[in-house]
Amino acid sequence: MELRVLKYFLMVAREENITKAAELLHITQPTLSRQLIQLEDELGIQLFERKQHSIELTSEGMLFRQRAQEMIQIEEKIKEDFNHDAQHITGLITIGCGEALGVKYLSQIVSRFSKDNPLVKFEIITANSDTIKNNLDKGIVDLGLLVEPVDITKYNFKKMAQKEQWGILTKSDSSLAKKSLIKPQFLQTVLFVKVNIAITIKSTLQRSFKKYLQLFINSDLFSYC
Template identity: 35%
Template sequence: MDIRIMEYYLAVVREGNISAAAQALHVSQPGLSRQMRDLEEELGVTLFERGSRRIRLTEEGMILRRRAEEMIHLMQMTEGEISRAHHNVSGEIHIGAGESRSFHHISETAGKIHAQYPDIHFTITSGDTADLMEQLESGLIDVALIFTDYDHDQYQGIRLPQEDRLGVLMRRDDPLAGKDVISVHDMKDQPLIIPRAAAGLLSSDPALADMKIVTVYNLIYNASLFVEDGVGYAIGFDGLINVSGDSALAFRPLETQIIQAATVIWKKYESFTPAVNLFLNYMKQGR
């Protein structure tokens, strides 16, 4: 029995039907159905009770599920033990991330890995969720750090414990810098510099649709220069731009906070390199 077929079989069990499993695996439904029939013929048993919308396993099917899980787990353990024994895990890990202090969880993990596996290298791509999801889907990055919900049928994720605080970046000499928090009313008729991910929200919410947006950005540093030069007020996360000491800028939190939790996601059922699998294991252990 082929390990890949065992993985396909477990996907059918998890998803509950051939169609959903084929979509999750990015294979054709007829092809997956044929492979399941071939598996039954090879074993000489019936694995599924057909005829309902959601498959049910026969007794033989339940036995195979347990054994398939054991086989795949043993294979993964063996690969990990061999790699660690030789200390020669190498390769590239491509990470896409939105700008956030939550990225510390990734950088700390990278530091631990690099200390043990110096031949593993990291490539970091910054962008907003739209950019990162496109690159993740096309295989240009292995994992992405995002701040919105995602398709749980297509991706797996680890929610990070730290939450980011939204606020307003402004000039330190601006009258609004004298306030402790900023309200939506304070921003009325003010020139706003907003992240691209928030543009759709502002246009779809009637209460926010008439806000005065002068610039849309995807990297906060460039937006901060617009603020410094008097173009407007930037909406963004706290802690990304230095506003201490003699900085010309100040940050004030928004009065009404929307929880912005960061999640590291990756494609389900993807065949990753040992380096990427190592990274994901470290992230799962350290969350």
């Protein structure tokens, strides 16, 4: 059963005249009559009661008209949906990011993009760089905002202009609290620090502070004193 034939049927049902319906459909009257007979044979029912100068729906034909209209409406809805998608971008974009200064810039990009593409939704997943990379590999996130140093050789990437700053938390009466800038050598007086941190940042701390601190590292956290 073709949608084209359903449209033929609906036109005849509306006009109640095969000749007039054929003219509106731009086909010959014999062709239209043959299509209707084939449709009735396919369904095994009589759709029309044929009279000398008109044609009317039978009770089965009335029920079939309702179903045919529903099918045509579905076809039109499908076409509308795909035509709409061709003109507007839709979908969900999942972004993995850490708590970094770049998030502010990212929010501005998302805001501008959303104004031009209001049908696109965004989902933000907060994680460290290693977890974000893992999620990228698994297809869980579409984009990742990573804090260097991080191995990005297998990804398409664009570096952001923002510079991230690291800091430390101390008591208000600590000598470090009075300094505007903390250098590695200042930490020689630190007795104990314990943090959970990504592997990529661990390696950076090892390189930066090895000269001044003794590091004790395991798989999940490290301490130095």
